[in-house]
């Protein structure tokens with residue numbers, strides 16, 4: 001019999017369903033902790049994810065646990081919140097239900113108010129096959145796969161060099177996309193090659209590794225403005241990163257990438273480890289919502305929402321964060337956090353019959369990108385900050401937003417190891433981290449094919465029982481026939497030839 005837990009959720013309380021346990025989902029749920037509502041947070045991972053630090057997991061600075069604490073643990077003391085694992089596959093705005101799936105198990109969750117905070121995925125601009133050879137950086141799986149590919153490339157280069165082979169393609173790392181993620185990733189791979197690994201290998205000189213940052217745009221960090229873009233580029237070059245701008249990636253395969261320049265020139269870079277940090281595509285749930293409300297989607301799949309973040313004709317449904325297209329708001333954590341808190345407050349106001357706070361207003365707290373240890377750029381309003389000061393601001397801000405005291409302390413220790421020393425505490429990689437994604441993608445229904453669906457297991461067992469029973473009956477009949485015919489026993493010559 002299945003064990004059941006007493007729940008503090010009651011049948012007649014207002015039901016808020018929140019889709020996603022990222023920045024929007026988590027902060028929206030927490031905002032409702034004192035409200036007279038039952039909150040169900042449905043997310044396809046069991047953890048909350050601090051995406052801005054994924055690149056540090058990929059380059060061995062932090063462990064995945066530090067940036068991805070269990071949502072259930074974070075919300076364990078919030079009695080009005082229940083956490084449900086599942087990938088939402090349908091939202092029925094008329095029936096007020098959300099349908100989620102996990103490994104063949106389907107759950108329908110009814111709601112009175114809904115907050116959709118399902119974020120965005122990687123966009124390969126219509127070339128999804130690039131993903132096989134150049135993983136993006138959106139999830140813990142991505143970061144661990146990239147960690148395996150980056151450290152694995154150095155390992156393979158060492159073997160190749162020992163055998164006298166050319167290993168240039170193994171020691172060339174290409175990062176596509178010169179936004180904050182691409183810049184941070186390129187900077188960290190360069191530090192890895194030049195500072196961390198150079199004493200660890202015997203046949204290769206890791207300091208000769210090439211780290212190349214490619215973008216179709218004419219500058220790095222376009223949202224930070226020209227001056228900070230130039231500063232960031234020169235800092236990257238000081239680190240030994242080659243920055244190639246105005247180059248559109250036209251092909252990616254196992255051994256390299258091909259780029260086309262504005263003057264028509266086509267160049268190929270031989271590289272095994274490639275990282276895709278260009279382009280985002282809003283969650284496909286936006287399309288479901290668009291089809292039911294007529295709210296248009298932009299090219300990145302983001303849905304146009306009302307100024308109060310609700311959907312046309314559905315004041316009970318809020319969409320927040322990376323999924324929305326409103327007033328050119330950027331896809332950053334603060335848009336999701338502030339939007340989700342706003343939506344939660346609106347729900348609470350309605351229940352208390354208080355007036356609405358009016359349209360959602362985003363307060364821009366600024367942007368920053370770390371280039372390497374002690375080097376960062378920050379844009380706060382019109383103020384530009386660079387160098388050590390920007391880096392210290394980055395450090396303080398990230399410490400505040402990392403969830404949980406334990407994670408903050410261990411992250412601080414790992415930063416000390418990597419930034420004051422030259423080590424990386426999290427260099428463990430496995431073959432499965434690198435190859436499991438490709439293997440799973442070959443299964444028709446992904447991981448669902450590895451476990452039996454409920455019902456399918458019972459059906460399979462019943463079939464097995466029937467077959468076994470038939471076999472037993474057949475054997476019993478044969479035994480009876482042999483006994484009746486006096487044919488029992490095995491002839492001596494036949495028995496001695498066995499084995």
Ligand SMILES: Cc1cc2nc3c(=O)[nH]c(=O)nc-3n(C[C@H](O)[C@H](O)[C@H](O)COP(=O)(O)OP(=O)(O)OC[C@H]3O[C@@H](n4cnc5c(N)ncnc54)[C@H](O)[C@@H]3O)c2cc1C
Pocket residue numbers: 019020021022023024025042043044045047048049050051052053054055086087088089117118119120137138180181283285320321322323331332333334336368
């Ligand atoms: C590598 C990287 C670096 C970044 N760096 C910065 C930075 O430095 N500063 C900054 O401000 N922003 C940064 N961002 C952007 C920032 O992380 C996002 O803007 C923010 O996470 C958006 O929050 P969200 O709640 O909309 O979505 P997310 O935080 O992405 O959360 C989406 C949630 O929905 C869940 N989900 C998705 N689909 C489903 C489904 N079908 N069913 C159930 N659950 C689902 C996901 O598992 C996840 O829990 C970065 C992003 C990335 C990827």
